[in-house]
Each structure stands twice: as structure tokens, then as C-alpha cells.
Amino acid sequence: MTVHHLNELLLICSLVLLVAVAAVRLSSRSGLPTLLVYLGIGVAIGNDGIGVTFDNAELTQVLGYAALVVILAEGGLGTKWREIKGALPTAAALSTVGVAVSVGVTAAAAHYLVGLDTKQALIVGAVVSSTDAAAVFSVLRKVPLPARLTGALEAESGFNDAPVVILVVAFSSHGGIDPWYALLGEIALELAIGAVLGLAVGWLGAYGLRHVALPASGLYPIAVMAIAVTAYAAGALAHGSGFLAVYLAALLMGNARLPHWPATRGFAEGLGWIAQIGMFVLLGLLVTPHELGDDVWPAIVVGLVLTVVARPLSVLVSTAPFRVPWRDKALLSWAGLRGAVPIVLATIPMVGEVAGSRRIFNIVFVLVIVYTLVQGPTLPWLARRLRLGEREATSDLGIESAPLERLRGHLLSVAIPEGSRMHGVEVGELRLPPGSAVTLVVRDGTSFVPLPSTVLRRGDELLVVATDPVRDAAVTRLRAVGRGGKLAGWLGAAGDG
Numbered sequence: 001m002t003v004h005h006l007n008e009l010l011l012i013c014s015l016v017l018l019v020a021v022a023a024v025r026l027s028s029r030s031g032l033p034t035l036l037v038y039l040g041i042g043v044a045i046g047n048d049g050i051g052v053t054f055d056n057a058e059l060t061q062v063l064g065y066a067a068l069v070v071i072l073a074e075g076g077l078g079t080k081w082r083e084i085k086g087a088l089p090t091a092a093a094l095s096t097v098g099v100a101v102s103v104g105v106t107a108a109a110a111h112y113l114v115g116l117d118t119k120q121a122l123i124v125g126a127v128v129s130s131t132d133a134a135a136v137f138s139v140l141r142k143v144p145l146p147a148r149l150t151g152a153l154e155a156e157s158g159f160n161d162a163p164v165v166i167l168v169v170a171f172s173s174h175g176g177i178d179p180w181y182a183l184l185g186e187i188a189l190e191l192a193i194g195a196v197l198g199l200a201v202g203w204l205g206a207y208g209l210r211h212v213a214l215p216a217s218g219l220y221p222i223a224v225m226a227i228a229v230t231a232y233a234a235g236a237l238a239h240g241s242g243f244l245a246v247y248l249a250a251l252l253m254g255n256a257r258l259p260h261w262p263a264t265r266g267f268a269e270g271l272g273w274i275a276q277i278g279m280f281v282l283l284g285l286l287v288t289p290h291e292l293g294d295d296v297w298p299a300i301v302v303g304l305v306l307t308v309v310a311r312p313l314s315v316l317v318s319t320a321p322f323r324v325p326w327r328d329k330a331l332l333s334w335a336g337l338r339g340a341v342p343i344v345l346a347t348i349p350m351v352g353e354v355a356g357s358r359r360i361f362n363i364v365f366v367l368v369i370v371y372t373l374v375q376g377p378t379l380p381w382l383a384r385r386l387r388l389g390e391r392e393a394t395s396d397l398g399i400e401s402a403p404l405e406r407l408r409g410h411l412l413s414v415a416i417p418e419g420s421r422m423h424g425v426e427v428g429e430l431r432l433p434p435g436s437a438v439t440l441v442v443r444d445g446t447s448f449v450p451l452p453s454t455v456l457r458r459g460d461e462l463l464v465v466a467t468d469p470v471r472d473a474a475v476t477r478l479r480a481v482g483r484g485g486k487l488a489g490w491l492g493a494a495g496d497g
Helices: 003-030 034-045 057-078 081-112 118-127 133-140 147-159 161-172 180-211 219-237 242-254 261-286 293-319 326-334 340-345 347-351 357-385 468-487
Strands: 398-404 409-415 436-443 446-448 461-467
Touching (some): 057 261, 147 161, 147 326, 161 242, 261 340, 293 357, 409 468
Antiparallel strands (some): 409 461, 436 461
16 A cells, blocks of 8 residues: 555545444434445445445454454443342343243244244344444433433443354354354353453553553543453453453443543543444445345345344243333333444354355344334334433533642542532532532632632532542532532432442
8 A cells, every 4th residue: 555545535525524424423313223325335335336346354353353452442431330229130141041932932933934044044033133232332321211222222332242252253263163062161261251351450450540640641541442442352362251351340440430531431422423333334335236136035034033032032932030110111121223234243144154144144234224213213212102201310510620630639520510409509408528628619600719619500510629638528528519419418319420
């Protein structure tokens, strides 16, 4: 590649990114997941569009894996522990038992209704049984669902990539398919290794970032993403689940109250968008639309069984040990969103040169497109019909922390948003722990040193100084007042999160 080729590539990539960014506004208004727009951009650039030829399935798989690592890291960083901790048993069951049920039912449909041989049917069943983290994170955070449902779906999408990847690789091998108990043992071992390494790397990373003051705030986001990628690589190299490792490491760091957290979240979201755009456009380039005609009907049949039989059955079986209301089960059944993950996984048999792998890829591609068009826009409607729309919650405070290493203290920047119950509270009524104090208030562009009788308002920005031993207690107290007002503590308002 010459410098001239590099210039052309940079121009094309920057234009694609700009079009993709502009398309986000269109998709947000229509309610469609952005993956459809990005896939459309790739198809428009490809063989049946502008004419760019791209058929490198191995490169697509490698870059797709890299993008999934970033997407899972961003999803883990944005997932609040207080929202998913109660849903963890349900999410774990959905991502293991639910996946097994879904694979079996979908594979049977692909074999008996579509005519795929046993190996191809099992691959299709495994590939489409994973809910997509990017689709779930982008759609569900715009739907006002109760935290128990959002937490279950987000955790499921973060967990279920790991067992599905293992199944797809096993089914795509050129040897015979291992007995079910051997596959079960392999999945359990890889998940255990990935979980241990992910938690260990995440804990060490969070501990280090909380106790070492870096010379520039911009280094914190880079360090957080590097630690998350380290968790993936460590898990994969140890023959464990790298995808589970990166999600758990990011989840742990995302709830560790790290310094300069808003900047880190913004950086991670930006990388997540770039990963989604690049992955979807690349997958759109790989497909050849004029070859899809013969696979449209099989994809619709398999997708119909997956959507109205396999997914609801997997939800019923997985939630049987738990007390889950029928409305929750209905929404969980319809919210099994598919996206780029199944399409990326469909490149595994292509790279392994499995017989019929191109047809598998085409079926999966059409299935994802058709049923994303059906499920994505109808999910908010279904939530309203089931009366699962969550009432407007009290807005949480935006708190950013900057460590002062030499002084063994922290500067806490606190923004009071609309809906916060800190509005109307006097500074003295915050009752911050000894060793912390509000030292400055910025209101309407003017800063002043507050008195204990100063009444706080929505839109105020506070500068709170806290010594190292009471930093966490100060943050907890501020969040509690933001949610419960000046009587927080007596009324039971918690500040966790």
C-alpha cells in the first residue's frame, strides 16, 4: 500500500463514518436499530452497489471479533451493578440453559423444515441463538423498562456470546461432533476460566486506577479500555472465554467509581460506535445481495420458529425456577434481539470451509435483517401494551472524581440534573462525612463559595473536596440526597451505583 492508497482509504473511511453518524438520527427517529443502516451502507458499497469487491471471510471474522471485544467492554462499563444483581440468576439461566433449548429447537426446524443436513442445521441453530450485545444495548436503553428486565437482557447478551462461540466452533470442526456431555464440560471449563480471569483483571485494574494518580485525565479512558482488552486476551490465551472475561472486567471497573468517569464513559461509547459501524459495514460488504434469493424463504421459516417457538420456550424453561411474572416472560421472549453477532459467527464455518457455509451465511444474514425489522420497532409498543413502562425515576447525579495524590484527597465535581431531589436542599443539610466539604458552587456561569445556608438548585455544579478515607462515603451520601432529598437515610434512600 502506497501513501496515495492510504489517502484514498482515509477519505472513504471518513465519508462512511460521517454518513453512519448522520444515519443515527434517522434510526433513532424510526426506532430501527442502527445496525440495519450500517449494513445497508456496506451493501451499497459492495458488489451490487458501487462495486467494491470484498470476499475475505477470515479478515471479517478477525475484525468482527475485535469489534465485539470493544462492544462488550463498552456494554460492561455502562451496566450498573445495582440494576443487574437481582437479575443475574435469570440472565445466567437464559445464557446457558436457554441457549441449549434455542439451539435444539432451531436446529430441528432448519433440518426438518428447510432441509439442511444435521451439521449445517446445528451451526445455524447455534449461530442465531445468541442475542446481540450491540442491538440490546442500543435499543433497550431507549425503552423505559423496569431495571429487572433491562438488567436481565443486558447481562444475558453479555454472557451468552461465550457458550455460543464454543458451540459454533465445535460444530464447524472437520471431525465428528463431540458428545453432548463433552461439549458441556468444555463450555463449563472455558466459562470458569474466563470468569476468574475477567474478575481478577478487572479488580486489579480498578484498584490500580483508584490508587495511582495519572498525570493527565485523558490517560484514564485509555487505561480502562486497555485493561478490558487485556482481560479478553488473557482469557482467550488461557483457553477460556475471552468474551466473558472482557465483559466481567468491564462490568467490575464500570461500578468501581473510577476517577474521571464521565470522560471514560464518553471515550468508551465513541469506540463502541466506531466498532459497530466498522463491523456492520464490513459484514454488509461481505454479502452479495443477488445471491440471497434462494435463501429468503428458508431464513424466514427458521427465523419464525426461532422467534415464536424457540425463544419463548427457552425463556419458559430458563425462568421456571424463579418467580418471574408472565408479563416479564412475554417481553423477554420478544426482546431476544439478533444483530451483528450471529453474522460474525456465521463466518466461522466459512473460514473452516464447511460444506454449505455460504448458504448458512446468507440464511443468517436474511434472518437478522427481517426479524430486526420486526422486533426492534415493536418492542416499545409491546412494553406499553404489557404495562411495563417504568415510571419516571429520579435523575441520578453526575459525579466526576479527580485524585489528588500528594494531598491524599479527591476533587468531586457534582452536577445537579433536572429531577434530582437535591434541588432545594441547603448545603448544611447534605450532612457530608467529616473530612469532606462543598467548597465551590457554579450557578448560571457564576462561581461562589457557599454558606451552610446556601440552597442548592437544579443546574448547579458543586466542587466537593474529600479526603481519601471518606471519598466513597461522600459520594454515597451525595447520591442518596440526590435520590431521597435531605431526609435520605431516614427514608431509606440508597446511594449505591
